Amino acid sequence: MGNKHILIILFSLWQCLFGANLVAGQTPHYRLSGFVKDSLSGESIPGAHVFIPNTQTGVVTNNYGFYSIMLPEGEHIIRFSFVGYKEKEVVISLDSNTRMDAPMVLSIELETVEVTARQSVAKSPYMGMIELPMSQITSTSSLLGERDIMKVFQLMPGVQGGSEGTGGLFVRGGGNDQNLIILDDAIVYNANHLFGFFSLFNGDAIKDVKLVKGGFPARYGGRLSSVMDITMRDGDMQNYKGEIGLGIISSRFTAEGPLKKGQTSFLLSGRRTYLDQLITPFLPEEEKMGYYFYDFNAKVNHKINDNQRLYVSGFFGDDSFYTRYSEPGEQNRNGLRWNNALVSLRMASAFPGGFFMNNTLLFSQYKTGFFYERINTREDQKYILDYYTGIRDYTLKTDMVFSPFPFHTFRLGGLGIYHHFSPGSFEITNEFANEQENKRASIHTFEGGAYIENEFQKGKWMYNAGLRLSMYHTSGRGYVSPEPRFMAGYHLSDNQSLKASYSYMNQYIHLLSNTSGALPTDLWLPVSGNLPAQSSSQISLGWHYGLKKHQLELTVESFYKTSDNVLTYRDGANFFFFDDQNPEADIEWEDNVTVGQSQAYGFEFLLHKRKGKVNGWLAYTWSKADVQFEEINQGESYPANFDRRHDFALVLNYELSQRIQFSMTWVYMTGHPITIPYHTSYSFKPWDFDAHAGLNQFVQVDYFQNRNNFQTQNYHRLDISASFSKPLKYGTRIWEIGLYNAYNRMNPFSYDMATDFVTKKRVLRKNTLFPIIPSISYVRKF
Structure with missing residues (x-):
């Protein structure tokens, strides 16, 4: 670590420990703290804004709806606001530390919600942080009508998706494995269903989502590019509620209510596709195939007393793709499977004096693999190959928040994670040769x-200074690295500010995949002697402006990020060899990859309207990302896999009435780089592997020179949807209809080389996936 990093560490630590003493005045100050919650359900409201006009200060509630702020003695107006709720104003005379909870009333009409008291982005020291109301997420048009959190965040500046319809996140030039995704604090290692076309997260079970892509607070660590922090709903403590949705490919349900009114609540939510059930009857008996996924969320929220709550939550999801083929005397089965399991046990405690502590015990597991089975029914012999890989975590975590001085909020905590990696375990049973082999690595x-x-806010200045100490131990080796974080802002006026931030991050686990196919064969592995930890440094500058009259927020940010020890595959790398010519024991995963550096910089623009009859956002990103590896591309730098120069998204939601709503999304992206051969030759091959003369004794051989040497076609698409609701005697009925790719643009999904049968020349062929796709779903709330 260089001298500049040491200076930043010392400055950040000095600000954390001693900065408060420079602003503590002589006027008596007292602490105001409490919980902000829904007045009907009792559910906490994270991200609610608590604003004090006479001091022009404010705070935001944490993930548990808790706030704490130091104020001078005297009378104050306290304003509470959150999207979709009526503003709440309380006058209080403060002469001692005071506890004040704030139940908020849900607004029936969005246009009646006042926004003047809401603490805008301009008044917060944070930058590079995106928070979207769940009402906007669930109303945004999507593929086949599925509410998809990941797809919505792909429409934000600085965030790019993968290929057509897939759910990867490539944030500010980073890779898909460099995103920390947490659900109720539990780490999610694979956030996708259906090969990435749908995300794991059922929007009906989610309360709050935020994405951090720069200016990382010290409480987050372990990844280089972004943090997606997702909080599940707690469940209604007063009334029983439910929702059932029937769509084209899947159905979903949600149920919630009190186990003990006012004290304990539950939430259950699940989805399952039924493509396998629909297509199976139309397939011949000897040939069967299918695919399904399901996910299930559950949560129990228990109020021990006014100051303590216990939360138990879990998520369980599974994907399975399989084929079966039968012929006289033989049966064949093969398939892919992957699953996630998350469990979170949390105790949230508010102590006298505004001190808040959250203790969490977590379990997280991701497992993926494939299988092949061949049975000779005549001889009663079989061949079975079962391969799997995965990661399992056990985590203990503590977080504390308190405000010992005026205008300051301190956070401190720590965590420990025990990782159990299963890299490439397999079992082979070959009764034809009377052999059996297994490996349990x-x-x-x-x-x-x-x-x-x-965190400090007073007058025109604000900052968040932090220091994180990251540690890792593997194979008898230990790693320790300080990670300084600093964000600062200056108010140019009441509704605009300038901001700057610096973050240093480390990542101690790597994600490897098979380069020969797009299969869910993720291989998570730790750092080692040959593969050091990844690290990154990011600098961001921003301007934030709130247009109160039009309820708009304008954000302009630029960033520059460098990363070291990032991974890529060596040419021709493959991780799955089981035959005699390539014995698995001779294949080491470290031999398939190489490390290098990356560089990314860009400019981001966001115009956001969070509520009203017309709401939505306009997002634009200009960015450039390059990577460089000594062993690849002759050591010269080349564009990163999803380096797109321009990325534009327009999202509009229109509430015609309380019963009818419309939504549209238009996206435009320039192409991303791929690798194509520069030359093709023919090789003479008179015999096949069984020593038989082949029908075609000449095979084509493609030669590659530079990586990512071709840019794909530009991408654009329009999605539209409408929602029609009708109150019934018991609940509400909703019909949702939509069109994905409304003008039938044939966007590229992949490219391959093919032979033109007329000219006999090799040509580059574009493969498309989704034409115009209609969708319809029925929702019943009760």
Whole structure:
């Protein structure tokens, strides 16, 4: 670590520990704290704004709806606001530390919600942080009408998706594995269903989502590019509610209510596709295939007393793709499967004096693999190949928040994660040759982290200074690295500010995949002697402006990020060899990859209207990302896989009435780089592998020179949808209709080389996936 990093570390630590003493005045100050919650359900409201006009200060509630702020002695107006709720105003005379909870009333009409008291982005020291109301997420047009959090965030500046319809996140030039995705604090290692076309997260079960892509607070760590922090709903403590949705490919349900009124609540939510059930009757008996996924969310929220709550939540999801083929005397089965399991146990405690503590115990598991089975029914013999890989985590985590000085909020905490990796375990049973082979590889590592933050807001200045100490231990080796974080802002006026931030991050686990196919064969592995930890440094500058009259927020940011020890595959790398010519024991995963550096910079623009009859956003990104590896591309830098120069998105939601709503999304992206051969030759091959003369004794051989040497076609698409609701005697009925790719643009999904049968020349062929796709779904709320 260089001298500049050491200076930043010392400055951040000094601000955390001693900065508060420079602003503590002589006027007596007292602490005001409490919980902001829904007045009917009792559910906490994270991200609610608490604003004090006479001091021009404010705070935002944490993930548990808790706030704490130091104010001078005297009378104050306290304003509470959140999207979709009526503004709440309370006058209080403060002469001692005071606890004040704030139940908020849901607004029937969005246009009646006042926004003047809401603390805008311009008044927060944070930058590179995106928070979207769930009402906007669930109303945005999507593929086949599925509510998809990941797809919506792909429409934000600085965030790019993968190929057509897929759910990867490539944030500010980073890779898909460099995103920390957490659900109720549990790490999600694979966030996709159906090969990435749908995300794991059922929008009906989600309360709050935020994405951090720059200016990382010290409380987050472990990844280089972004953090997506998702909080599940707690469940209604007063009334029983439910929702059922029937769509083209899947159905969903949600049920919630009190186990003990006012004290304990539950939430259950699930989805399942039924493509396998629909197509099976139309397939011949000897040939069957299918695919399905399901996910299930559950949560129990228990109020021990006014100051303590216990949360138990879980997520379980599974994907399975299979084929079966039968012929006289033989049966064949093969398929792919992958699944996630998350469990979270949390105790949230508010102590006298505004001190808040959250203790969490977590379990997270991701497992993926494939299988092949061949049975000779005449001889009663079989061949079975079962391959799987995965990662399992056990985590203990503590977070604390308190405000010992006026205008300051301190956060500190730590975590420890025990990782259990299963890299490439397999079992082979070959009764035809009377052989059996198995491998149960495992790697055990420990990851730790401790942090402290000091957030300050007074007058025109604001900052968040923090320091995180990351630790990792594997194979008898230990790694320790300080990670300074700093964000600062200056108010140019009441509704606009300038901001700057610096973040240093480390990542101690790597994601590897098979380069020969787009299969869910993710291989998570720890750092080692040959593969050091990834690290990144990012600088951001921003201007934030709130247009109160039109309820708009304008954000302009630029960034520059460098990363070290990023991974890519060596040419021709493959991780799955089981035959005699390539014995698995001779294949080491470290031999298939190489490390290098990356560089990314760009400019981002966001105009956002969060509520009203017409709401939505306009997002634009200009960016450039390059990577460089000594062993690849002759050591010269080349564009990163999803380096797109321009990325534009327009999202509009229109509420015609309380019963009718419309939504449209238009996206435009320039192409991303792929690798194509520069030359094709023919090789003479008179015999096949069984020593038989082949029908075609000449095979084509493609030669590659430079990586990512071709840019794909530009991409654009229009999605539209409409929602029609009708109140019934018991609940509400909703019909949702939509068109994905409304003007039938044939966007590229992939490219391959093919032979033109007329000219006999090799040509580049574009493969498309989704034409115009209609969707319809029925929702019943009760």
